[in-house]
Amino acid sequence: xxxxxxxxxxxxxxxxxxxxxxxxxxxxxxxxxxxxxxxxxxxxxxxxxxxxxxxxxxxxxxxxxxxxxxxxxxxxxxxxxxxxxxxxxxxxxxxxxxxxxxxxxxxxxxxxxxxxxxxxxxxxxxxxxxxxxxxxxxxxxxxxxxxxxxxxxxxxxxxxxxxxxxxxxxxxxxxxxxxxxxxxxxxxxxxxxxxxxxxxxxxxxxxxxxxxxxxxxxxxxxxxxxxxxxxxxxxxxxxxxxxxxxxxxxxxxxxxxxxxxxxxxxxxxxxxxxxxxxxxxxxxxxxxxxxxxxxxxxxxxxxxxxxxxxxxxxxxxxxxxxxxxx
Amino acid sequence: xxxxxxxxxxxxxxxxxxxxxxxxxxxxxxxxxxxxxxxxxxxxxxxxxxxxxxxxxxxxxxxxxxxxxxxxxxxxxxxxxxxxxxxxxxxxxxxxxxxxxxxxxxxxxxxxxxxxxxxxxxxxxxxxxxxxxxxxxxxxxxxxxxxxxxxxxxxxxxxxxxxxxxxxxxxxxxxxxxxxxxxxxxxxxxxxxxxxxxxxxxxxxxxxxxxxxxxxxxxxxxxxxxxxxxxxxxxxxxxxxxxxxxxxxxxxxxxxxxxxxxxxxxxxxxxxxxxxxxxxxxxxxxxxxxxxxxxxxxxxxxxxxxxxxxxxxxxxxxxxxxxxxxxxxxxxxxxxxxxxxxxxxxxxxxxxxxxxxxxxxxxxxxxxxxxxxxxxxxxxxxxxxxxxxxxxxxxxxxxxxxxxxxxxxxxxxxxxxxxxxxxxxxxxxxxxxxxxxxxxxxxxxxxxxxxxxxxxxxxxxxxxxxxxxxxxxxxxxxxxxxxxxxxxxxxxx
Numbered sequence: 001x002x003x004x005x006x007x008x009x010x011x012x013x014x015x016x017x018x019x020x021x022x023x024x025x026x027x028x029x030x031x032x033x034x035x036x037x038x039x040x041x042x043x044x045x046x047x048x049x050x051x052x053x054x055x056x057x058x059x060x061x062x063x064x065x066x067x068x069x070x071x072x073x074x075x076x077x078x079x080x081x082x083x084x085x086x087x088x089x090x091x092x093x094x095x096x097x098x099x100x101x102x103x104x105x106x107x108x109x110x111x112x113x114x115x116x117x118x119x120x121x122x123x124x125x126x127x128x129x130x131x132x133x134x135x136x137x138x139x140x141x142x143x144x145x146x147x148x149x150x151x152x153x154x155x156x157x158x159x160x161x162x163x164x165x166x167x168x169x170x171x172x173x174x175x176x177x178x179x180x181x182x183x184x185x186x187x188x189x190x191x192x193x194x195x196x197x198x199x200x201x202x203x204x205x206x207x208x209x210x211x212x213x214x215x216x217x218x219x220x221x222x223x224x225x226x227x228x229x230x231x232x233x234x235x236x237x238x239x240x241x242x243x244x245x246x247x248x249x250x251x252x253x254x255x256x257x258x259x260x261x262x263x264x265x266x267x268x269x270x271x272x273x274x275x276x277x278x279x280x281x282x283x284x285x286x287x288x289x290x291x292x293x294x295x296x297x298x299x300x301x302x303x304x305x306x307x308x309x310x311x312x313x314x315x316x317x318x319x320x321x322x323x324x325x326x
Numbered sequence: 327x328x329x330x331x332x333x334x335x336x337x338x339x340x341x342x343x344x345x346x347x348x349x350x351x352x353x354x355x356x357x358x359x360x361x362x363x364x365x366x367x368x369x370x371x372x373x374x375x376x377x378x379x380x381x382x383x384x385x386x387x388x389x390x391x392x393x394x395x396x397x398x399x400x401x402x403x404x405x406x407x408x409x410x411x412x413x414x415x416x417x418x419x420x421x422x423x424x425x426x427x428x429x430x431x432x433x434x435x436x437x438x439x440x441x442x443x444x445x446x447x448x449x450x451x452x453x454x455x456x457x458x459x460x461x462x463x464x465x466x467x468x469x470x471x472x473x474x475x476x477x478x479x480x481x482x483x484x485x486x487x488x489x490x491x492x493x494x495x496x497x498x499x500x501x502x503x504x505x506x507x508x509x510x511x512x513x514x515x516x517x518x519x520x521x522x523x524x525x526x527x528x529x530x531x532x533x534x535x536x537x538x539x540x541x542x543x544x545x546x547x548x549x550x551x552x553x554x555x556x557x558x559x560x561x562x563x564x565x566x567x568x569x570x571x572x573x574x575x576x577x578x579x580x581x582x583x584x585x586x587x588x589x590x591x592x593x594x595x596x597x598x599x600x601x602x603x604x605x606x607x608x609x610x611x612x613x614x615x616x617x618x619x620x621x622x623x624x625x626x627x628x629x630x631x632x633x634x635x636x637x638x639x640x641x642x643x644x645x646x647x648x649x650x651x652x653x654x655x656x657x658x659x660x661x662x663x664x665x666x667x668x669x670x671x672x673x674x675x676x677x678x679x680x681x682x683x684x685x686x687x688x689x690x691x692x693x694x695x696x697x698x699x700x701x702x703x704x705x706x707x708x709x710x711x712x713x714x715x716x717x718x719x720x721x722x723x724x725x726x727x728x729x730x731x732x733x734x735x736x737x738x739x740x741x742x743x744x745x746x747x748x749x750x751x752x753x754x755x756x757x758x759x760x761x762x763x764x765x766x767x768x769x770x771x772x773x774x775x776x777x778x779x780x781x782x783x784x785x786x787x788x789x790x791x792x793x794x795x796x797x798x799x800x801x802x803x804x805x806x807x808x809x810x811x812x813x814x815x816x817x818x819x
Binding site: 066322324 | 357365366369370435437438520521522524532537681683685768769780783
């Protein structure tokens with residue numbers, strides 16, 4: 001007992017002793033060994049002579065809630081993994097510092113001018129399916145909701161940015177009829193998971209025909225498993241887009257270091273990693289992507305202004321929650 | 327009459343008061359009250375009651391036949407069976423959950439109401455068997471002899487002698503299990519948690535963690551408290567409060583009958599199957615490990631040590647108290663079914679308001695886990711002290727011994743023998759806690775149960791079961807140590 005206590009004390013003391021350390025709150029799959037976290041950590045630590053620590057939370061939306069809860073008492077220096085939809089709401093907390101980067105040479109689905117958030121990758125949401133198991137693939141979100149017989153797994157929009165993406169996608173297609181649409185979708189839903197990782201794992205175990213993921217997901221299977229059986233269903237209405245973003249916190253003890261990490265995120269060495277580890281499109285036009293990216297579908301972009309999301313998110317979540325808890 | 331405030335009552339009252347204040351004066355703006363009375367609220371209330379009622383009905387229905395067979399005749403080695411049944415009640419909930427996941431995933435979707443019910447049954451059926459068994463054992467030998475003299479058939483004996491005892495115990499057991507499941511957090515969070523499988527406790531947690539909406543959390547906590555109080559007051563009777571069992575040390579020579587033997591094999595198979603599946607799951611794959619394991623384990627041990635010390639102190643002060651009013655007994659029981667998430671939320675909100683929430687995490691966890699362990703550890707201590715009191719009270723009074731002298735010479739020897747066991751019991755109960763630490767801790771705060779939950783959350787079931795195995799080993803080692811150090815006689819009764 002006593003010795004464990006000493007170890008705990010020593011460990012916390014050693015944390016205090018190292019002034020040059022950065023703590024990054026992010027989502028779970030970012031920090032997993034096959035995610036971008038470990039490679040980024042290695043590359044950044046080599047040039048900064050500092051200690052970078054990733055803390056993985058359930059998923060993107062949980063990050064915002066965590067930030068709200070911890071406020072200026074948070075131990076995080078950087079928050080990484082929110083998306084463009086949550087931008088306005090996150091900024092309204094007044095906890096963020098300016099990034100101080102020029103954001104040159106970036107190529108994004110729409111123009112980026114924010115002074116606090118740095119975009120680091122993007123992708124369109126899509127329902128991914130196994131070609132060898134599913135015969136009739138819906139060709140639109142309307143068909144999926146109204147006519148299709150497929151079973152789906154998606155993520156909780158209160159916790160997960162893909163789940164929230166589906167919510168915004170549903171809203172942009174069904175508008176005021178979303179509540180009815182959710183009820184219909186609920187009949188096809190196997191389960192709603194807290195994060196992307198569980199949803200995708202369950203899908204790969206064969207628990208559902210389709211899973212909410214990204215247009216880019218098939219590239220992973222093409223590259224590592226050499227199989228083209230996983231495909232992203234292309235929907236006529238267009239696909240909701242997600243730009244993943246990061247920002248430094250005002251309360252950080254190492255703000256300049258935090259800002260330099262944000263700069264590092266959009267530098268070529270880091271950007272080259274995102275395609276092949278996070279399986280998203282890098283934001284730097286000149287960044288490399290795995291070969292398989294050339295075989296992906298190129299959907300039309302749907303998105304809301306983040307101010308509109310901030311204003312309506314609670315109401316839209318309630319609408320989903322009431323339909324999904326039936 | 328001097329007004330002496332007992333430290334235990336003081337701590338409990340203070341906790342409830344602070345939690346109440348926290349829930350009322352929460353930070354954060356919230357939304358207009360009427361917005362919260364929506365479909366969602368009724369759905370979670372409905373689900374909370376439904377799953378608790380189903381758990382309680384199934385648990386009692388399964389427990390009664392087992393108890394009848396086991397109690398039909400005392401048999402050699404029955405203390406082992408009783409010990410195992412007790413063990414299931416104090417075993418970390420996460421062990422049961424991972425066991426159910428490992429054992430039954432192939433049979434049905436465990437992440438659903440079915441999984442929740444299965445875990446609740448594993449937690450409560452052994453306990454229910456234990457209570458029915460005790461009650462049946464307490465039937466006076468005279469009644470049995472009388473029925474034999476009257477030439478009752480086996481069925482008549484059952485119907486006229488045993489049935490009333492079981493019927494009498496049905497309601498308290500049902501109410502207790504209902505309340506325990508109604509306040510269930512860890513099981514519903516890990517195996518449910520989706521919008522269709524959310525109870526009030528989990529909704530409180532989600533309101534804070536997902537929406538940062540303290541007003542919703544406070545409202546759900548209030549609903550939870552009111553419904554629980556309703557069931558305690560209108561369904562619970564006094565005898566529901568007496569769940570602790572009297573020791574019956576009888577020398578038993580006879581072997582288990584054939585029916586008992588078959589029943590025992592069946593019971594052991596059912597109970598041990600998930601644990602074996604968990605071992606199998608954890609040990610057949612190479613060690614996965616986690617870089618934060620050491621940190622998680624040391625934090626957990628430190629917290630459990632603190633909680634156990636606190637619980638032991640509270641239990642001591644509670645059981646040395648001479649007045650045993652109804653209120654005190656009500657509090658012993660009330661703590662057992664306390665909506666712990668509601669209380670935790672209240673304290674957390676106060677701490678947030680004072681801007682110290684993440685500075686006093688450790689203190690808050692020790693405080694709450696200590697209180698949670700109290701009702702279960704107070705029983706063994708209490709029964710010891712009551713025995714001593716009965717034996718020596720007259721003598722003490724006749725000799726005019728003062729209170730401290732009595733404690734030193736009459737109670738201390740008895741207490742010291744049972745103290746290691748009390749401490750360990752509280753330690754084991756605290757080391758497996760997930761809810762309080764998960765709600766209070768910052769993102770970087772890890773305990774062993776939090777690591778298990780995170781591994782489950784990212785669907786790393788192998789890692790989760792390996793970590794659970796570590797938790798189980800810690801508990802087993804502690805219990806064995808306590809048995810070795812302490813009074814073996816008590817444990818093996």
